[in-house]
Amino acid sequence: MWYRLGKFIIKNRLVLLIILILSTAFMAYKAMDIKMSYDFSKAVPPSNQKYKDYQAFLKKFGQDGNTVVVGFSTKQIANKEIFNKVATLQKSIRKARGVIGVLSMPTAINLLKNDSAQKFSAVNVFHPPYQDQAALDSDMAVFNSLLFYKDLLYNQRTDAYVMAVQLDTKLINSKARTEIIDGILRPITQFEEDTHISTHVSGLPYIRTRVSDKIAHELNWFLAGSFLLSAITLLLFFRSISAMLTSLAVVAMGVIWSMGTMVLLGYKITLLTALIPPLIVVIGIPNCIYFLNKYHSVYKVAENKNQAIVDMIGRMGIVTLFCNIAAAIGFAVFAFTSSDLLKEFGVVSGINIMLLFFISLIFIPAVLSYLGPPKPKHVRYLESKSLTNVLIKIERWTFLHTKYVYGVTLVLVVFSIMGILRMRSDAHVVDDLPQSDKIYTDLKWFESNFNGVMPLEVIIDTKKKDGLFRNLRTIEKIDRFSNYLDSQPAMAKPLSFVEALKFARQAFYNGDSSYYGVLTQFELPFMANYIKSANNQSQDSSAVKSSFGSMMHSFIDSSKQIARISVNMKDIGSAKLPSLLNRYQKKADQIFDTAHYKVTFTGSTVTFLEGSNYIIHGLQESIFWAFILIALAMLYLFQSFRILFCSLIPNIIPLLVTAGVMGWVGITIKPSTVLVFSVALGIAIDITIRFLINFKQELPKENNDVNNTLKQTINTTGISIIYTSLVLVAGFVIFCFSEFAGTRSLGWLTSLTLAVATFTNLVLLPVLIKTFSRKK
Incomplete structure (x- = not known):
């Protein structure tokens, strides 16, 4: 045919x-x-x-995970020239394409009590540009008294400050995302040139865009x-x-x-x-x-x-x-x-x-x-004389040194199994980047100063309409759990509508920071109108959109049954995250009665790392099924279980060796490294099929003499197999020059697998065929 x-x-x-x-x-x-x-x-x-x-x-x-954070450290933030530059930076970022809001010190809001109208009025804390240093000092004193912003916009211990840039979800998930990020970075670069202050940029949209690019x-x-x-x-x-x-x-x-x-x-x-x-x-x-x-x-x-x-x-x-x-x-x-x-x-x-x-x-x-x-x-x-000499040596190993071939193979298998036992699975959002890369160093800066930027959402369902405000116990429970999260080393300051209520309580007591806390049952009737008025103002007052009213609308659903706690966290990896969330879930179940509340942990960070885990498990499962299907194809092709056994062994060993090497050198299992096994299996089996079909075609010509057929097959197919392997290795070696650790691993691990597969198919496969042919 x-x-x-x-x-x-x-x-x-x-x-x-x-x-x-x-x-x-x-x-x-x-x-x-x-x-x-x-x-x-x-x-x-x-x-x-x-x-x-x-x-x-x-x-x-x-959508969550649509915030880019810009941070810097300086002891001169109270200097009017520096503060004016920060305010200019905020305005420039706000004008960039795709930016729908910027929460920062220059845009911080304070609530003032109006007793006659029984409502809060939202006013700006700062009024840049400043010509008078005394005016800035006065506004700075007010800002420092507002505990709501502490550890949210600034870290007093490290003199670190942050801007939260909220982006349009549709645009940041489109092909315009690179242009949007570049538009944010341009004023940041200008700010660095003007002030000589190093800035740091992070957040999931920024990381994903830069890594994708x-x-x-x-x-x-x-x-x-x-x-x-x-x-x-x-x-x-x-x-x-x-x-x-x-x-x-x-x-x-x-x-x-x-x-x-x-x-x-x-x-x-x-x-x-x-x-x-x-x-x-x-x-x-x-x-x-x-x-x-x-x-x-x-x-x-x-x-x-x-x-x-x-x-x-x-x-x-x-x-x-x-x-x-x-x-x-x-x-x-x-x-x-x-x-x-x-x-x-x-x-x-x-x-x-x-x-x-x-x-x-x-x-x-x-x-x-x-x-x-x-x-x-x-x-x-x-x-080629050099290749001919190599093939002659392979022939000698096949027929004169069978025991040594099996011995070396056994040593490789034992070495590999010992390495496999050392393997571990872990994936981070930025773990493939070198530690000198700015994306990585900026992320670590935010983790050091603000405990991370990876979004985590905690959903509290009261299971009843208006359940959040039926009594103060629910508010107290949310505050208690928020304080627990705030105490955890991997978590940043949590945000919820309770923080807005605490902000309002401080305003009710004329800005006295000692009153920044949860409302009491006694205070609730007196503050109800104030809270209601501030909540309603959020619909038409741009000044309030970043503060009280916005938080009340963003962190509570329309039925007032479900609330969310938004918290940023460190990039702790897929290995630690499940145990961490289990610990948090147990604490939540202790605070919130499971008969009346349902607490769920979600967010793009959870989904991202869950996706990494699922890819890893999916690839592992797929490799198993690939072996089964390939084995069935080989059985159909050669109609022999002996040949099937002989064909699979030379392809299992290279995968074992690669997995063992990963364990010994400390390369974790993640999507980029697990893919090595699928790629290598699909390519390495080609060598086996090439060898066995030629063996099958030559066998009748040699009067079914296995030894002569093996010699003929080694000499006729060996050259093309070696050439093919060298070309494939050369094709994958290019990946070794990547700045991503995972891509580099894909390059050299696949090259290693193919090199071992060439050895096992040219040396071990003939030995297996010769051994099992004798037994027949």
């Missing part, structure tokens, strides 16, 4: 090329509409309880770098510009088709799908090497170009097909998880790995038929 297919391709080469080029042009046109996605909650399946809790929170209170920038370079390294390696091997360009054209079409597929399926570029184009390059190159190597080896003997092309398809079509099927299975299993992020990655990668097969099957033979026959220099690599 494959030989007939080869003749059909040569006969209809022009029509097939036109169809392929036109369809690729169409996919390129569609790929121009590709968009980025910044919604990490897609990593969590809709059935997950944390996902449901977060969606319920969004529906009730709107870095990833997109790096992936573009890595895509170009993988093309360049593959081109150089192919040129060094084949000594043919036409062979190099043909191979690059195949993977280039594969990249275009992958991008077009995302658009046609309605997908966007995510954390995982962004890896598909570079992976298509390194996965597509082996197809080209297998075809070209067989074409050159057959032509060298037959010296007939068309016959060599037909034989190339006849001999390598089935090999390449099953290699791509195995690789596609390794990725497509993600489509069966309940996570949309993994589904999209699995669907797009699985489809396009199979499309790579059809692209290479049509394009390479058609192009070769138009080109001239290979010149002697193009096939000289088949007689």
Whole structure:
């Protein structure tokens, strides 16, 4: 069948090329509409309880995690020149695109009591620009007496100050997010130049935007770098510009088709799908090497170009097909998880790995038929003395040193298992960044001065309409739990409507800071009208929008049944967060009677780290199912349990070695590192299939003599396997130059896995076949 297919391709080469080029042009046109996605909650399946809790929170209170924080340290904040510069900075940031509000010292609000009208009037604490130092000193004294702002806008112990910049949710989650962040950074840069005060910027929108931009920038370079390294390696091997360009054209079409597929399926570029184009390059190159190597080896003997092309398809079509099927299975299993992020990655990668097969099957033979026959220099690599010596040594190890091969393998397995026992799983929002990166150092500055910027939401449901204000016990409980959170080393100052009530109580007593506390039952009748008036003013007074009325509306639902406590926290990682939340939940259950209250912890930080955990577990589960499906495909292909056993062992050991090395060197399991196993499994199994199919094809020619067939297979397939491995390693080595630790790990760990897989398939696999053939 494959030989007939080869003749059909040569006969209809022009029509097939036109169809392929036109369809690729169409996919390129569609790929121009590709968009980025910044919604990490897609990593969590809709059935997950944390996902449901977060969606319920969004529906009730709107988006969280849409605040960028700007901080700086100075002892001169009370200097009128410096304060005026801070006020100018606040105004400039407020004018930036996408900014809907800025909470800072210059915009701080105070409440003044009007006894005749029984209401509060909201007034600005500060009135910049200041010409008189005494006026600023007077306003600063008022501000320092307002305990509501302590540890929220300033840290008195470290002379640190912060601005909270609230962003438009729709814009910050669109492609305009980079422009918005840049618009905020421009006045900050000017402020630094004018005052020589170092500023720090953080917050989830800022971190996500900057990290996404870095990833997109790096992936573009890595895509170009993988093309360049593959081109150089192919040129060094084949000594043919036409062979190099043909191979690059195949993977280039594969990249275009992958991008077009995302658009046609309605997908966007995510954390995982962004890896598909570079992976298509390194996965597509082996197809080209297998075809070209067989074409050159057959032509060298037959010296007939068309016959060599037909034989190339006849001999390598089935090999390449099953290699791509195995690789596609390794990725497509993600489509069966309940996570949309993994589904999209699995669907797009699985489809396009199979499309790579059809692209290479049509394009390479058609192009070769138009080109001239290979010149002697193009096939000289088949007689490489250095590779021949390597293959001779492999042959000797197979037949003369079987015990040593098993011994070395056993040592590797024991070493790996010991390392695996040391592995741990942990993911942070910024753990892939180097500790010298400004994103990382700025985050740590906020953690040192304000205990972090990662949003956490605590939802208190009283289970009754107006349950928050039926009596003061609920308010007291919320305050008690807020104080507990405030005492925790990983938590910043919590915010809730109770803090607004405490602010109002201080105002009721004419700003006396000793009265900043929870209302008593005695005070409630006297303060009721004041609180009600301030709450109503928030609808029409811009001055109040950042203070009392805004908090009452933002932190209580319309039925006055549910309240929220918003608190920022440190980036403690996915390993510590569950135990931390469990401890907080136990404390909440002690304070809030579970029969009358329901307390839920949610927020974008919880969802983000839950997504990381889910990706890790999904990848681990997918690797297991990939092994099962690949094993079934191998069993169907070779119809032998002995061959199945022999084929799986050389592919399990490289994964064990990689996992062991991760344990020994302290690389944690996270989405970027777990992906190594799926990538490596899908590629390494190609080597096994290549070897075993050639063994199967050569066995009848050698009168079913296993030893002679093994020798022949090692010498005929060894060269292409080594070449393929070197090209793949070169393609992944480019990732080692990333500034992201996870991407670097993906590069060198995958290269390590492929190097070990080459060894096990060329040395251990023949030994296993020889051993089990004797037993039959």
